[in-house]
Amino acid sequence: MTRHIRHAAAFCALLLVALLVNATRVQVVDSQAYDDNPANRRTAIARYDQPRGDILVDGEPVTGAKDTGEQLRYERTYRSGPLYAPVTGFASQVYGTTFLEHAEDDVLSGTDPMLAPLPLWNDITRARNPGGEVVTTIRAAVQRAAYAGLGGKKGAVAALDPATGKVLALVSTPSYDPERLAGTGSAVTGAWAGLNADPDKPMLNRALSQTYPPGSTFKVVTAAAALDAGEVTDLDADTRSPAPYTLPGTTTRLANEVEGCANASLRYAFQWSCNTVFAKLGVDTGQDAMAGTAKKFGFDTPGLRIPSPVATSTFDTAMDDAQLALSAIGQYDTRATPLQMAMVSAAVAGGGSVKAPYLVDRTTTDDGDTVASTGTRTLRQAMNPGTAVQLRELMTDVVEKGTGRNAAIEGVTVGGKTGTAQHGIGNAGTPYAWFIAWAQEPGDAEPSVAVAVVVEDASADRSDISGGGSAAPIAKAVMEAALR
Template identity: 45%
Template sequence: MNTPLRRVGLAMMVMILLLLGNLTYVQVIKADDYRKNPLNRRVLLDQYSRERGQIIAADGTPLASVEKTTDRLRYVRTYANGPAFAPVTGYFSTTYGAGGMERSEDDLLNGSDDRLFARRVSDLITGRDPKGGSVQLTVDPKLQEAAFQSLGNLTGSVVAIRPQTGEILAMASTPSYDPNLLASHDANVQEEAWGTLTDPDGPQPMLNRSVDQIYPPGSTFKLVVAAEALAEGKTKDSEVDGRKSITLPGTNTELPNFNDSICGNGTTATLQEALAKSCNTAFAVLAHDMGPDKLRKQAAKFGIGDSDLTIPLPVAQSTLGPMADPPSVYQSGIGQKDVRLTPLQNAVVCATIANNGTRMAPHLVSKIIAPDLSVIDETKPDEVEEAMDPKNAAALRDMMVESEKNTGGGGKLSGVTIASKTGTAEHGVDPLATKPHAWYVAFAPAEKPEIAVAVIVEDGGDVGLQATGGKVAAPIGRAVIGAFLGSR
């Protein structure tokens, strides 16, 4: 064989190898990505040719179902009370893909999950119409609706957790949206809804504030500082700073208590009084004395800083920030500076205290159900770690009961002892001229907790600059607790 023919032969061999490599890459390595791509029309038609599985509440109430149609896409997704449950269910759209639980559990719902392989083979052999599996959530539908209604026209979030198991009982976020509009088979309806919902200058109703947004926690973070103080040997009767104002080291900046109030005798106060009256000076000094390493370690025991948290919805990472100098440690001790938590994370902190100091992994999925209604997977409570000694957790619970007694706002419940902490979080470029976020975290009944809640109302709600956690967030939290305890 002469040289030119050898070169042609080698070139053809190289091209064949490249072709085989490309086919392998497309059909094996990237196959799943292409299959899940919302722009893949063939996959779309295939998915809508089968009955998508349901998303079901804890009591069996369908939250997301399907109805048969007469158009080319055989089924349309439907959502019961869509806006109330949208932060949980998400949406399923022919144009814009999926979000929320619809996205996290898409393989199961569309029937391609490996756990449904035997069912798919059986359907192929018997000629049955293929169906997707269903997801049963931990969400209590009545509590979810109560949380949504309690937020009303305010912008914020409510998260409720069962402390002993980590089950998420409610996860409301407002403003919300109607996923039925995105599920429509009318492209014009979808496009109009999407444009309104994703307007960057609008209220961002598709933002799930419970898990996707991080906020300065304000004085609710004092629970973490108090937990570390107790771990270091302090008791609720230990003396702490009671001054009405302190100067941050190396600066001329004053850090005052709320309304320049004093704690105790104006020089010292007990740890319990400092928490009940939310004394900034006490917790700023405590944070500085324990140092950033201990503070960060205690926060991590509560789950703060976990970058891999999923429920299975992905959760934004909460953080304490760098705490690079003494002034920032002082400010971090009162939940300001660079400290940022999701409402879910703040609910986990509260639930951990309620559960005698043991942190349970929060989860939203209760059961995975096959098309024949058999249970193929079930979430078991996952004990992550002991964040606090049980005796210290009991002491902090008692301190939170005193805090609730000292907290104003409406909706107080008779016959129920609540353990709580409020927060009024400054934010923005000019914090003193910016409406603060209002927080309330609580659990009840304090002596035998059944529910832990975290509430945030952005930008002072309808109170504005005068907003506090007690005025704005506490009535919402109490209403949610009351709705849960009253439904037993």
């Protein structure tokens, strides 16, 4: 009898050990798989059981939370949603997160372990911290000026502090209200379907995610390559450029929109945007030097994040001379985001140094203690400092007496470059109007703002579109707001 009891006890002990082993497997080894299982509602319920942390502009929240009292309790709200949508993105209980809401989701949702009072505290207690806050570099007045300047037009604006890389404004129009995508009801699914079906693509972040042919604004890069390579040594010397210019190896003749471009100096050609001079200059400078300089500015360099991802701007590295000529004036396959062209302008303003752009100044706990901060970081030297000085002189001439006079600000030194980019089959599309610029207050050692503006404006008359006419006034308003 005693032997049977011992056997039964041993069997019960074995069952207990098996139960403990299985519980350990479920709670430790397989816990992440159960947490990630789409059928597990506990994660979603816990995620929305507390408000998300806020995204701040000028110290004030541009986001909030609404208590619905439902199972997924808190929904995201947005103040001036369309104005800040390219910055915040959306946080949807159905469609996930985008832009800062996505890039800083761990902080905003309270899951970042750096928010915990002690290391490993959350792993032990399985607790969730209150959502932290994301303090942006955006300045509200600059953002509003860019949004108002674009008005109802399709386009984008990116503004930077050349000395630090801080993003001062990031606007894309037409925009949308991200609050329409918060919640779980039929209104949300209807809003999602409508926004995605809209031919104007209001959810497309044109400042970060869309690339355009940069047109004549790319002549800043071409001039930098030519000056650094020694192809041009005197800004006022004749360039031996015919007008019109026959593209190498073809019978295609490239013309200009203005007179006086034949054998024009680099100064005149830059001031009045002579295509023939810059096309020939690109060919004379050569594929390797052109591609190398473009790469130093940030072209063909994937992986840029601010922390939201930025589309890669491109300059083809395998072209014949005719294609190189067109690429040198920002056509053919050359493509750039507005943020990239703001970086080009900022590099000229900053002595040739390309600073890493960033949108988040710091992240904090819910009571304001700093979790992480972003510092100024130099990505690369795009050109010699002497070349940057020469380009600032050329860009100043554009605004003071050339194609960019609509960007002039009284009492302020402004440099700029206009661009009108052809696109579409046979260049039949309405041209994109570009303007890149920087502004420097009297007494300041360096410019304090650099900006890029692109206007699509498919409804405008083709003959009325130009960088100086459509985009320069917007850049002026943005720079004035930044200087204030």
